[in-house]
Amino acid sequence: MGDGAGMDKNTVHKTNRFYWNTKGNDHLGAIVLPLYGAFVSEEKCQLFGDVSGKKMLEIGCGNGQSLQYQGERKAAELWGMDISEKQIEKATQHLTSCDLSARLICSPMEEECGIPEDYFDFVYSIYAIGWTTDLEGTFCRIASYLKKDGVFIFSWSHPIHKCVALENNSLVFNKSYFDESWYSVPLDLSGEGLLTLSDRKLSTFVNALAKAGFVIEQMVEQPDDELMLSRDEDTSDFAKKAKMLPLTFVIKARKR
Ligand SMILES: C[S@@+](CC[C@H](N)C(=O)[O-])C[C@H]1O[C@@H](n2cnc3c(N)ncnc32)[C@H](O)[C@@H]1O
Numbered sequence: 298m299g300d301g302a303g304m305d306k307n308t309v310h311k312t313n314r315f316y317w318n319t320k321g322n323d324h325l326g327a328i329v330l331p332l333y334g335a336f337v338s339e340e341k342c343q344l345f346g347d348v349s350g351k352k353m354l355e356i357g358c359g360n361g362q363s364l365q366y367q368g369e370r371k372a373a374e375l376w377g378m379d380i381s382e383k384q385i386e387k388a389t390q391h392l393t394s395c396d397l398s399a400r401l402i403c404s405p406m407e408e409e410c411g412i413p414e415d416y417f418d419f420v421y422s423i424y425a426i427g428w429t430t431d432l433e434g435t436f437c438r439i440a441s442y443l444k445k446d447g448v449f450i451f452s453w454s455h456p457i458h459k460c461v462a463l464e465n466n467s468l469v470f471n472k473s474y475f476d477e478s479w480y481s482v483p484l485d486l487s488g489e490g491l492l493t494l495s496d497r498k499l500s501t502f503v504n505a506l507a508k509a510g511f512v513i514e515q516m517v518e519q520p521d522d523e524l525m526l527s528r529d530e531d532t533s534d535f536a537k538k539a540k541m542l543p544l545t546f547v548i549k550a551r552k553r
Pocket of ligand 1: 313317328329356359363378379380381384404405423424425429
């Protein structure tokens with residue numbers, strides 16, 4: 298089932314915007330650079346390289362901490378966009394307090410919102426791309442923002458992580474890897490604050506990148522040994538799973 302099937306874009310946006318405007322990342326916790334996700338870090342992967350003097354755009358910029366990371370590494374321009382007014386407000390406050398200037402735009406990533414075309418050296422996104430209701434359309438838009446040879450880097454939950462649960466110390470498939478249907482989940486114990494999403498296959502991401510004219514240069518799904526070791530005492534299901542399968546993937550692709 299591809300994007301569009303069983304899903305109404307406006308309803309998804311309304312549900313998810315409400316979540317990020319109210320719960321924000323209080324429950325999920327922010328995932329910000331140098332971390333790409335669970336046990337994967339830019340400090341080890343070095344996917345960006347030297348960003349000094351580069352024009353950067355973050356898709357789904359959340360509270361602005363990843364933009365701060367790029368600003369501190371002397372990026373020339375910082376741009377961010379997010380569907381949630383609350384997240385944009387938090388990012389504005391955060392970057393101002395860090396003495397960094399950024400252009401922040403409140404919009405769904407699927408829509409035209411005044412971001413310049415053929416302009417950026419890097420477009421990146423940390424755990425936000427998967428919220429799009431139109432993956433191919435979003436990748437085409439991102440390609441249009443980049444200069445020729447510009448780089449797109451994004452991280453997201455590894456789809457295998459979404460299919461496997463730890464039960465009595467065994468990993469058990471509890472969902473089909475191939476099932477991309479949209480669903481809603483309460484993400485806190487009170488049962489309030491629904492999020493609506495689809496778990497796309499890796500091939501869906503790869504094929505959508507190819508259709509948008511990207512060439513994949515690198516993919517990371519291996520956790521960083523040092524980050525894993527630092528959590529050696531961690532007996533959570535999450536840490537146990539991370540020893541057996543990838544929880545996060547990162548893709549670096551170039552516009553041709
Ligand atoms: C998990 S957060 C990632 C941001 C940041 N890395 C963090 O951890 O706080 C997801 C972000 O994507 C934004 N988002 C969700 N759906 C979106 C959409 N369709 N277009 C643009 N932003 C969206 C949310 O408002 C939220 O700030």
